[in-house]
Amino acid sequence: MKDNYLQEFDAVITAITEKGVILDRSAFYPESGGQSGDKGKLLTTSKEYEVKTTKKRNGMVEHRVDTLEDLEVGAKIHGILDWSWRYECMRFHTCQHILSRYLQLNYDLVTVGNMIKPGESRADYSPLNDFPDDMKAKVEAGVNEILSHDLDVVTKFMPRETAISYLREKGYQTRYLEMVPKHVKEFRVLLIGDYDAASCAGTHVKNTSEIGHIKLNKNKNVGANKQRIYFSLLESM
Numbered sequence: 174m175k176d177n178y179l180q181e182f183d184a185v186i187t188a189i190t191e192k193g194v195i196l197d198r199s200a201f202y203p204e205s206g207g208q209s210g211d212k213g214k215l216l217t218t219s220k221e222y223e224v225k226t227t228k229k230r231n232g233m234v235e236h237r238v239d240t241l242e243d244l245e246v247g248a249k250i251h252g253i254l255d256w257s258w259r260y261e262c263m264r265f266h267t268c269q270h271i272l273s274r275y276l277q278l279n280y281d282l283v284t285v286g287n288m289i290k291p292g293e294s295r296a297d298y299s300p301l302n303d304f305p306d307d308m309k310a311k312v313e314a315g316v317n318e319i320l321s322h323d324l325d326v327v328t329k330f331m332p333r334e335t336a337i338s339y340l341r342e343k344g345y346q347t348r349y350l351e352m353v354p355k356h357v358k359e360f361r362v363l364l365i366g367d368y369d370a371a372s373c374a375g376t377h378v379k380n381t382s383e384i385g386h387i388k389l390n391k392n393k394n395v396g397a398n399k400q401r402i403y404f405s406l407l408e409s410m
């Protein structure tokens with residue numbers, strides 16, 4: 174939540190589930206908010222375990238490992254993220270926020286879903302019944318223009334009500350906030366320069382210069398007046 178660039182850490186196993194391990198602390202991001210769970214390794218003094226994915230389980234982070242053999246509660250482990258996987262998720266996720274903001278400002282579209290993963294990510298927009306090539310080219314150029322400004326990405330923690338009124342007053346998207354469980358009292362607000370602000374628990378880059386360029390791929394109809402837009406990232410040209 175506080176340091177998205179932490180790649181290794183030490184921890185202690187606090188529980189073992191049928192599929193994985195729970196630690197007293199973790200830098201692994203569990204699949205949520207449309208972002209894929211982290212992969213990586215957990216090392217004990219004698220063995221190496223592959224973390225195939227990471228899920229949320231009763232508010233804890235469950236590291237789904239290839240085998241539970243010889244793992245014990247109380248054992249010390251060293252965790253190492255699959256950084257290329259995670260870093261690509263970060264680049265894609267920050268880029269999705271910018272794409273969403275661009276579509277909100279220029280086409281009055283609301284983001285109604287997303288799936289962030291390396292290679293190709295996607296997001297769903299409404300109300301939109303088609304995404305023709307000329308619009309696609311315009312959006313792609315517009316988002317790339319924003320990315321080229323090397324905007325700093327800053328995380329702020331705010332009380333729930335402060336965050337909601339801040340985002341509403343400034344005209345950012347707020348519809349998704351109603352889905353955040355009521356017990357969440359502190360919101361993590363992600364600011365991308367003065368272009369975008371959103372409450373998000375996902376992992377993000379520090380500056381838009383790390384993203385490269387967006388390439389909009391295919392789109393498809395996923396419901397009444399709803400389009401799913403797929404996109405990939407190109408290294409800086």
Ligand SMILES: [Zn+2]
Pocket residue numbers: 206266270371372373374375
């Ligand atoms: Zn997000």
